[in-house]
Amino acid sequence: MQRDIFLAGAGQTRFGEHWDKSLRDLMNEAIDAAITSSPCTALDIDMIVIGNMLGEIGSDQAHLGSLTSALLPHRPPAIRVESACASGSLALHTACAFLESGRAKTVLVVGAEKMTDVSADVIAEALMGAADAEEDRPAGLTFPGIFGLIASRYMYEYGLKRDDLSIVSAVHHARAKENPYAQFRSEISPEAVSRSTLVADPLRLLDCSPISDGAAACILSTQHQSDIRIAASQIAVDTLSLVHRPSITSFSATKDAAEKALQEAKIKLSEIRFLETHDCFSIAALINVEDLGFADPGHGISVYRRLFERKNDAPVLVNESGGLKGCGHPVAATGIKQIIDIAKVLRRDGERFGMAHNFGGAAATCGVHILEHSHA
């Protein structure tokens, strides 16, 4: 990092179905919570970066920079960033660049999504905008279909069993139970996952993160210090379509972004105590812990087995918030909410380093942030 950037405030809405709230209402609620939690007033904010993917189709609304800015009394400059499900982490990354450039001293970063005002069919189509419209969509693929293919190939390559995969969502639900902002605060057994409705073979309903409304906001500042510092902010990309990749059981954008982030933070992977990772589908969580280096290829399930049994020997604690499966996944809000959750657990346990790993599409864009807690 070119300058010290601190997490000066953070807040979010509950993730879930908010029939009575618009995209603007959700953003307003998260922004209010972030400002209230901080030493800043609204007037300290000299820039806004808003991450959003689905405004156009879900709410007939583009141009969210201007809309969001008008929620503050002084209408600071505002930019909307979109990178599918990685919109949140790319908004954070963009905010870091503005802070490092010196153009801004205190940036409000918002991620928000309103997914329940249109039918699930429309949202499923809109989410396919994250894949290649010329190469993936004509094949009839949806995102459950894409990750179903990935899971099939992974099971073929590594011999993973369907019932093993079910452990992943069980772990995430168990953690979400403790999170008041989570969409699903109920435990589920691996057996319930295995028995749930088939969506895209081998993936079942409870392997899939849900459709959610929600917003999350952070205040990043070079001026207002706090006990949480952004130690690294990195992004990387891969081909949009799976057809151009040498493997679909590993995501190169994750590896690239994480490697650059560890270099930037000047730490080793073993110093990361907490990880929030992008479990849009259960299989993604296994691939992610492998790509990030917490398990060898094909052995991600061993990490989740330890987490399931709440053993202390897991190499990293994953998705203590409940992850995308437990918390819900209001697309662009997820990348911001991961930062909030990492900050919470670092403070809770007095640990020093945590990582947030967020991707878009089938990891065609990936953002990795490392947070450092100074009171550890």
Place this chain on the structure above:
Amino acid sequence: MQRDIFLAGAGQTRFGEHWDKSLRDLMNEAIDAAITSSPCTALDIDMIVIGNMLGEIGSDQAHLGSLTSALLPHRPPAIRVESACASGSLALHTACAFLESGRAKTVLVVGAEKMTDVSADVIAEALMGAADAEEDRPAGLTFPGIFGLIASRYMYEYGLKRDDLSIVSAVHHARAKENPYAQFRSEISPEAVSRSTLVADPLRLLDCSPISDGAAACILSTQHQSDIRIAASQIAVDTLSLVHRPSITSFSATKDAAEKALQEAKIKLSEIRFLETHDCFSIAALINVEDLGFADPGHGISVYRRLFERKNDAPVLVNESGGLKGCGHPVAATGIKQIIDIAKVLRRDGERFGMAHNFGGAAATCGVHILEHSHA
């Protein structure tokens, strides 16, 4: 500017109806032209910022960062920025922040739009995403309707006649005739504008910029120097909806962004020899030259009368490219293309400073860039 940023390369497609080209094809063509014009190879590009508004609805495609990155052999990190018709200038502004932060040394900035693959009705609806979906759209407004209201009020306040307004498009078409990349290379008389089909009273068809396909790309670099430097990059916002503004015959975001840009460039307005301004509708061009300070309120038409008569005493030469009316307006491409055109005329005439003024919606977001030509 925190560092010297140079325009190291630039290229664009012709703007118009490209039935045989996809959004990806258009971007590829503009990127190739930009790289070919520069001293760089593709591998020198260490970041991409892509401006686009209508990908989701016009091409079923979000997540354009990843898509654009894959057009280069080494897939650099990429971010998509959206701010309605100001997406191009906000992409440039974001690129400047990444360059000033030191995170990137050479950034490819692309603006692209594919508007003709869906019906004009669908595009008109999609463009309304640039206005307030809760406050403007339910009133039945379209953008011609919004600027029709603005024109009516302006004519009421300042006594502008319908036939005077017609001079604006005549000027832009006369300039576009000389531009090989323009959509409309034919002169039109003010009388033809006044007689054209009524669209939204008092605006007629030839007061309105068209629906266009096109892409434009710049290479901005702190490493590869050129004779054109970005002397200022500023953005500002206003309320999304007109209903919250004290006046609709002047745009505060334009004034704010331009004032900050002149301060940043450390120059006076009188040093600006060329202006590319956002004439999405003829009335906008008049308001813009007033808001930017080249004419008093209500007297923008005097600038255009001088331009129409090609008199040398105009305070600034406006839209030598043909502007949005003459060149076409592939939304996000416009803000990038303005930079390319300012660089051209500065080099052509050996002048020192030019300004590009780009806005989104009814100037709810505005980007202003000042270019400096070192060989002047």
